[in-house]
Structure formats: structure tokens, C-alpha cells
Amino acid sequence: MRRHARRNPPGTFKSPVPMGLDEVDVSLLDVIDHVLNQGIVLSGELTLGVADVDLIYVRLLALVCSADRALSYGAAPALSPLKAERRRA
């Protein structure tokens, strides 16, 4: 019998680091908690200057979205796709 080489699923590859992140049991609750409620929040504005002359105005377009804030929008258009997908799920 011909043996086929085992291939990684599309978009993945063998990890050079012993990670173990493949064995995942990910519920939607977990994804929302981690992706929307955790993680670094980069927010703010910075003005970098030398000798009182502003050189760079750092503009962040960050949408900093926590689960609480997202849910408080209720029927906001940005959330409606999430609601629709959850209803379908």
C-alpha cells in the first residue's frame, strides 16, 4: 500500500516552538472573552517634540472594543453581524 505523507491543514505549518496551541477547544464564549475582553489595549495620543517643537502627532485609530462596550451598543450596526451570526449558530 502506498503511504501518503501527512500534510498540515491549509494555512498551518509545523511549529518550530513546542507550543501545543493546536489542541484547541474553542467556544464562542472563550473567543469573545479572550479576544474582546483581554489583550493589550493600545490607546491614546502622543505628541513627540524636541525643544517645544512638535515633531510627530501620533494618531491612533484604535477601536478599543471590550465586550461590555460592544454589548452596550445594543442594536448598533457594528454589532448586528455578530448577533446575526450567533442567531444562525
Add this chain to the structure above:
Amino acid sequence: MSLCVYAIVGRRFNRRLLIRVNGASGARVRSVNAGATSALVAECKGPLSPTVRALRGHDAVVRRIARVAPAVLPVRFGTLVDSDRSLVALLDAWSDDLEKALALVDRHCQMTLRLFALPGTTAPPAQSGPADKADEAPEAAALPGTSYLAGRARAHAVAQSAPELEPLREAFAPIVASERIARHDQGPLVLTAYHLIPRGAVATYRRLLRRHAAALQHRAVVSGPWPPYAFVPELRR
């Protein structure tokens, strides 16, 4: 065109493998370097809607990044910056905090353990310990501001305590490098514990949990391994 920020990593990561990681929009993930840290970004159009597909896509990209980088700080979904220059300035401003956090999560991953009240039982609110009662007398005589701050500190300590996890403490001690607790006031979910463990200790963690779960007096649900979402520094200041 904006840059979607997925993660911040130390400079020690496999750049050669990064070319095989794409962002949720399909654009190639690339690094923006600033000192000892790098941000991993991909070009995207405008604000991101928090759809299920987008959220899962963000997590998938962070996981792929974790495979090529031993130390990863995930960035919250929806974080966009307008240019490399903006990002470099932010990374520079927070470099100390980021480097400390990267050292903590280096070669570690996160397990998320949720404790639910058993059916027919009600979840008791977190109790303050005997040590807190001993502090009440001096506090009563303190200035209102001091009393307020002491109360805040006590509330914070209670929020971070998890006596429900005591049956696991001794068993988990060799592998849990750090812990974050989130207590929940409503519903059957009593608390969520985020445990930072070495990447190679996932099977051990699950085995220990199975062995000691019966002593917990709660229903325990574990998920993971995750990139260390709960072990990122507070950068708001």
C-alpha cells in the same frame, strides 16, 4: 489603509516563518520593530466589525504568530493604527512595561479555568478573610480618604482571591507561573482563573485538573492552550 495590530513580540522570533502568516484580511503579517520589541501587523481597510468570523480570525492569527515567536503579547481585537511611525512611537513609550511582560510570558501559554456553581447550590459571594477584620479598628479611626483607599485595596484583594481553587494549589504549584482571577457576581459562573504555564505543560495541567477536580466543589471547565491574552500589561496612562 490602516494597520491592524495583532501582537507584540520580543525581537527573538523566527522571521523566516513569519512570511507564512497572513492577517484576517489575507494581507501578509509583517513586523514593525522598535527597540527590543516588535509589533506584528497586517494592512486592513477601516474599522473592524466584531463578527464571529472576525473574532475567530483574529485569534487564529495570534495563534499562528505564537508558533513563530516564543514570547507573545496578544493585542485586543480591533486595534488599528495609521502608520508604522505611530506604532513605533507607542512601542517606544511603553517599552519597559512591554519588555517585562514579554519576559513573563516567554515560552508560556495560558489555560483558562472556569468554575461554575453546582446545580442546586448558590454561588456565595467572595468573603473577606480574618485578616481583613483585624484591620477594621485602625481603619475606623483613619481619615475618610485613607479609609476609602483601604476599602478599595481590600475589595481588590477579594476580587483577586480564589479560595475555591485551594484544592488545586499544591498540585499546580510546579507548573503555574502566574495567575489572574476574575470573579463573577451573577449567574452560575463563579470565577474565571487564567493560568500561565510552560508551553510543554498543557497535558500535565489537564491531567492534574482531572485528578483533583472532584475536590473543587464546583464544576470546572477548562479551555486552552491560549496565547497569554490575560497576561498583558495595562498601558493606559
